[in-house]
Amino acid sequence: MIYLNSISQGILLGGLFALSAVGLSLAFGVLRIVNLAHGDLMTLGGYLAFITIEHTGMSTWYSFLIVVPAMGVIGYLVQRLLLQRALRMGELAPLMVTFGISIIIPNSLVQLFTNNTEQLPVGSLATSSIQVNSQISIGTFPLVTLGISIVMISALQQYLARTKMGRYMRAAADDSEVLRLMGVDHRRVYGIAMGIAFSTLAMAGILFGMRQGGVSPYDGQLTVLFAFETVIIGGLGSLWGTLLGGMVLGIAQTIAGQFSPELPLLVGHLVFLGVLAFRPNGLLGKPVLR
Amino acid sequence: MSVLEIKNLRAGYGDLVAVSDLSFAVQQGELFALVGANGAGKSTLLKSIVGSMSVKSGTIIFKDDDITTVADYKRIQAGISLVPEGRRLFTSLSVEENLLVGAATGRKGPWNLKSIFELLPIVEKLKDRNAGRLSGGEQQAVAIGRSLMSNPDLILLDEISLGLAPIVVEQIYAALPDIRNEGLSIILVEQDLSRTLKVADKIACLLEGHLVLEGRPSDLTHQQITDAYFGHSIASFGTSSNGANS
Numbered sequence: 001m002i003y004l005n006s007i008s009q010g011i012l013l014g015g016l017f018a019l020s021a022v023g024l025s026l027a028f029g030v031l032r033i034v035n036l037a038h039g040d041l042m043t044l045g046g047y048l049a050f051i052t053i054e055h056t057g058m059s060t061w062y063s064f065l066i067v068v069p070a071m072g073v074i075g076y077l078v079q080r081l082l083l084q085r086a087l088r089m090g091e092l093a094p095l096m097v098t099f100g101i102s103i104i105i106p107n108s109l110v111q112l113f114t115n116n117t118e119q120l121p122v123g124s125l126a127t128s129s130i131q132v133n134s135q136i137s138i139g140t141f142p143l144v145t146l147g148i149s150i151v152m153i154s155a156l157q158q159y160l161a162r163t164k165m166g167r168y169m170r171a172a173a174d175d176s177e178v179l180r181l182m183g184v185d186h187r188r189v190y191g192i193a194m195g196i197a198f199s200t201l202a203m204a205g206i207l208f209g210m211r212q213g214g215v216s217p218y219d220g221q222l223t224v225l226f227a228f229e230t231v232i233i234g235g236l237g238s239l240w241g242t243l244l245g246g247m248v249l250g251i252a253q254t255i256a257g258q259f260s261p262e263l264p265l266l267v268g269h270l271v272f273l274g275v276l277a278f279r280p281n282g283l284l285g286k287p288v289l290r
Numbered sequence: 291m292s293v294l295e296i297k298n299l300r301a302g303y304g305d306l307v308a309v310s311d312l313s314f315a316v317q318q319g320e321l322f323a324l325v326g327a328n329g330a331g332k333s334t335l336l337k338s339i340v341g342s343m344s345v346k347s348g349t350i351i352f353k354d355d356d357i358t359t360v361a362d363y364k365r366i367q368a369g370i371s372l373v374p375e376g377r378r379l380f381t382s383l384s385v386e387e388n389l390l391v392g393a394a395t396g397r398k399g400p401w402n403l404k405s406i407f408e409l410l411p412i413v414e415k416l417k418d419r420n421a422g423r424l425s426g427g428e429q430q431a432v433a434i435g436r437s438l439m440s441n442p443d444l445i446l447l448d449e450i451s452l453g454l455a456p457i458v459v460e461q462i463y464a465a466l467p468d469i470r471n472e473g474l475s476i477i478l479v480e481q482d483l484s485r486t487l488k489v490a491d492k493i494a495c496l497l498e499g500h501l502v503l504e505g506r507p508s509d510l511t512h513q514q515i516t517d518a519y520f521g522h523s524i525a526s527f528g529t530s531s532n533g534a535n536s
Contacts, residue, residue, distance in 0.1 A: 171383060174382050180362045181342070181366060182391050182394045184394045
């Protein structure tokens with residue numbers, strides 16, 4: 001029964017991992033950009049929520065309404081003004097740009113806010129839970145997080161499948177040169193894709209901060225690792241694979257935590273390496289033919 | 291009236307010049323065939339026209355506008371369309387989705403899903419299938435339909451028979467008259483001389499990046515064309531000073 005509880009906790013944690021990985025998957029799938037700053041941008045989202053709370057007095061939940069669109073605009077501008085220029089210089093240049101961003105963000109945050117953790121209050125949800133039986137209880141906040149993840153992934157899936165811009169994004173992932181030859185300005189498509197990626201990572205960043213009690217400047221170094229592992233385990237190019245990858249990683253970590261508090265990270269990495277070794281395209285990814 | 295005018299075009303990759311001092315014009319509603327052996331510069335010329343490749347010198351005029359330095363996607367919006375060599379469909383999209391992406395310019399005209407399905411019935415049968423799971427001939431039909439969906443004034447067909455079964459090629463060529471009926475100008479790049487001569491209003495032969503022969507098929511002998519194609523002799527037939535047929 002204790003493992004059943006771990007599995008349920010792992011599934012809930014997996015929802016958060018999945019949400020954090022969606023933006024990474026989208027940026028790589030559509031733009032072929034490996035965003036090394038993904039985790040630090042999540043942290044930036046958390047800090048923007050903190051600033052919003054501090055200046056307006058609103059609850060953390062309402063801060064989503066300001067931070068998520070703001071990060072979307074930032075993502076669009078970063079793509080159009082920075083990454084689009086770097087893409088012209090080859091595949092390595094965008095990687096270096098995101099690496100640079102990953103250095104700038106935490107160091108700037110330390111300068112502005114010190115190394116202390118800044119609180120992102122969850123409110124009454126922090127302590128409430130649903131008691132399934134004497135040994136299994138499900139936290140309301142993790143359950144809400146999982147719900148948000150599933151809704152976001154479903155919405156994004158529908159957006160990519162049913163809207164004109166979603167079609168262009170999938171077409172750009174196939175062949176951006178031919179997309180231009182259909183009369184589509186690929187830079188706009190890339191900008192919107194990156195805007196969506198930044199919006200989802202901002203949501204994940206705030207939720208991570210809420211789960212951990214707050215944000216600190218170097219949180220991104222660990223969350224980027226979880227996001228990469230989730231994408232690889234689930235399979236590149238599959239949003240539902242990302243959700244599955246997050247759950248596998250979450251379950252591996254929570255079960256390992258039953259044995260020792262030092263084991264979760266190690267076991268998570270081992271599962272990731274196992275998937276790379278035996279299913280390099282991930283659990284739901286398609287073989288890449290290029 | 292010229293839809294497209296190429297004047298003294300020079301284009302290539304890096305230091306390599308693939309086409310040089312090229313001048314010709316395509317009239318409205320005309321099927322202009324470009325022939326030449328591998329490496330003659332045909333695909334480079336098409337890439338220069340659609341803007342996939344920047345030119346070293348020369349001018350490209352489309353419907354009286356100089357588009358030499360205009361971005362590729364804006365040229366498509368202006369009314370040029372390309373069926374690329376190798377089809378290059380969006381393989382993770384369905385056939386119908388490929389056609390809808392082809393309509394991205396929003397240009398008005400005779401071509402829409404319904405008229406494409408009437409022109410190419412095979413495409414309607416395949417509309418829900420993933421484009422990555424089609425045969426070469428099916429892909430070519432979809433690629434042509436996708437290009438027509440932008441309702442272009444000029445369509446460039448690059449090696450549309452390459453690697454396809456003869457019966458499939460026949461079916462695709464059979465659709466060309468219907469496409470032309472809509473007043474569309476066509477530049478057809480082909481290596482199959484005999485088939486090209488049957489459908490073209492005008493033919494131009496490229497050899498090592500130079501235009502070595504231009505004229506109406508009825509005005510040219512087979513010997514002149516094969517000589518120009520294989521480079522046995524350089525001929526000029528019925529061309530005016532700007533390269534267009536008089």
